[in-house]
Each structure stands twice: as structure tokens, then as C-alpha cells.
Amino acid sequence: MTATGPEGAADKSTPPPAPAWDPVVRLTHWCVAFAVVLNGLIVEGESLIHIWIGYAAIACLLLRFFWGVIGTDEARFTSFPPSIAAAKTHLGDLLAGRHKTYRSHNPIGTWMVYALWGLLIVVSVTGLMMESEPFPPHADSAFQGFLSLFQEYERGHGHGVDKVVEEIHEVAADMVLFLAMIHVGGVFLEQRLSGTRLVRAIISGEKRARPTE
Numbered sequence: 001m002t003a004t005g006p007e008g009a010a011d012k013s014t015p016p017p018a019p020a021w022d023p024v025v026r027l028t029h030w031c032v033a034f035a036v037v038l039n040g041l042i043v044e045g046e047s048l049i050h051i052w053i054g055y056a057a058i059a060c061l062l063l064r065f066f067w068g069v070i071g072t073d074e075a076r077f078t079s080f081p082p083s084i085a086a087a088k089t090h091l092g093d094l095l096a097g098r099h100k101t102y103r104s105h106n107p108i109g110t111w112m113v114y115a116l117w118g119l120l121i122v123v124s125v126t127g128l129m130m131e132s133e134p135f136p137p138h139a140d141s142a143f144q145g146f147l148s149l150f151q152e153y154e155r156g157h158g159h160g161v162d163k164v165v166e167e168i169h170e171v172a173a174d175m176v177l178f179l180a181m182i183h184v185g186g187v188f189l190e191q192r193l194s195g196t197r198l199v200r201a202i203i204s205g206e207k208r209a210r211p212t213e
């Protein structure tokens with residue numbers, strides 16, 4: 001999360017080019033965002049298209065996670081470690097009007113990115129569980145044991161394991177949609193306060209600080 005302040009610029013009217021998001025980050029971002037909007041708001045859960053969109057989203061997420069290990073500098077997980085202290089400092093900077101352009105996600109955005117990814121993993125795993133109904137016959141004994149816990153629950157409460165998994169899937173999907181709204185609001189707020197063209201960066205890859213004066 002190395003930051004470059006505009007004070008480093010020799011000529012303030014032409015700020016130095018800051019690192020840009022690479023094509024893998026941009027492509028996976030927009031595919032996942034598109035999939036979430038389609039599956040969460042437009043397409044029926046029971047439909048085949050929902051499953052295919054879901055698989056596409058999983059493929060994009062896997063690619064992004066792989067890229068987070070071997071990818072470009074700004075895409076790597078090591079470039080945006082979650083830190084409460086760094087998030088507080090960043091908030092202070094924003095409120096004090098100190099402009100900074102980060103090489104990767106800013107320290108507040110970092111928390112949102114991990115929250116979205118965490119929920120998307122829950123949505124994907126539960127989606128796959130529903131999709132592979134009935135559970136694979138070749139499942140090993142440890143998995144069968146785990147499954148029988150749910151079956152106990154079913155006998156005691158009158159709910160199926162499918163029902164629990166489906167509930168988790170839907171609640172996590174709603175939380176993704178809710179956080180995505182805050183995420184977009186946060187992006188525009190950060191863009192305004194920090195002077196960095198974040199939206200342009202995730203579309204065209206170019207991430208420049210706005211001329212300060």
C-alpha cells in the first residue's frame with residue numbers, strides 16, 4: 001500500500017502517472033460485478049442461466065485469487081494487507097485533505113474488498129452445494145459424518161439441509177448486493193476526497209491523481 005502524494009510531483013499540472021490496474025483485475029472485477037447484479041437482481045435462482053452465470057463468476061474469482069499470488073505488484077494480496085491502523089490513518093488523511101494515490105487498494109477499500117470476496121466465497125460454495133444435489137455418492141466418510149449432522153437437524157426441526165444451505169446462499173447474496181452499493185458510494189466519495197480517478201482506473205487501467213492546482 002505504498003502511497004505517492006502529489007507533493008512529489010515536479011509539475012503540479014501534470015501529475016506523475018500512478019500505477020494502473022492490470023487487465024486481469026479489470027476484467028475479473030467487471031465480470032464478477034455483472035454476475036452479481038444479474039444473479040442477485042434479474043435472473044431467477046432456479047434457472048439454468050443462473051447456474052452458468054454463477055460458474056462464470058466462480059471462474060473469475062479463482063482467476064483473481066490466483067492472480068493475487070502470482071500477479072502484478074498492485075494485484076497481489078501482499079500489496080493490500082488489512083490493517084485497522086492504516087485505515088484510521090487513511091481516514092485522517094482524507095478528512096484533513098491530504099491527497100494520496102495508492103499503488104493498490106487504499107487501506108479502507110481493502111476491508112471492503114476482503115468482505116466482498118469473503119461473502120462471494122460463501123455464495124459460491126453454497127451455490128455449488130445446491131447445484132450438486134443430491135450430495136455426491138462418492139463422498140468420503142468424513143463428509144458423510146458432517147452431512148449426518150445436518151440430517152439430525154432436519155429430523156429435529158423439520159428443515160432440510162437444502163433449506164439451510166439455500167438460506168445461507170440467499171442471505172450472503174443479499175449482503176453482497178448491500179455491500180456493493182456501499183462500495184460504489186465509497187469509491188465515489190474516496191475519488192472526491194482523495195482526488196484520484198478510481199473509476200477510470202478500474203475501467204481503462206489508468207490511475208492518475210487529479211491536478212491539484
Ligand code: HEM
Nearest residue numbers: 035036039040044045046054055057124127128130131173
Ligand atoms: C454470482 C453470485 C450469485 C448470486 C448473487 C446469487 C443469488 C441468488 C439468489 C438471490 C437466489 C434466490 C433466488 C430466488 O429464490 O429466486 C439464488 C438461488 C439459487 N442459486 Fe444463486 N447466486 C449466485 C451464485 C450462484 C452459484 C455460483 C450457483 C451454483 C453454481 C448458484 C445456484 C443457485 C441455485 C441452485 C438456486 C436455487 C435455490 C432454490 O430456490 O432452490 N448461485 N441465488
Ligand code: HEM
Nearest residue numbers: 025029033036037105106109113116180184187198199202
Ligand atoms: C455488484 C457490483 C460490484 C462488486 C461485487 C464489486 C466488487 C469489487 C471488488 C471485489 C473489488 C476488488 C477488485 C480486485 O482487487 O480485484 C472492487 C474494486 C473496485 N470497484 Fe467494484 N464492485 C462492484 C461494482 C462496481 C461499480 C459499479 C464501480 C464503479 C462505479 C466499481 C468500482 C470499483 C473500483 C474503482 C475499484 C478499485 C478500488 C480501488 O482503487 O481501491 N465497482 N470492486
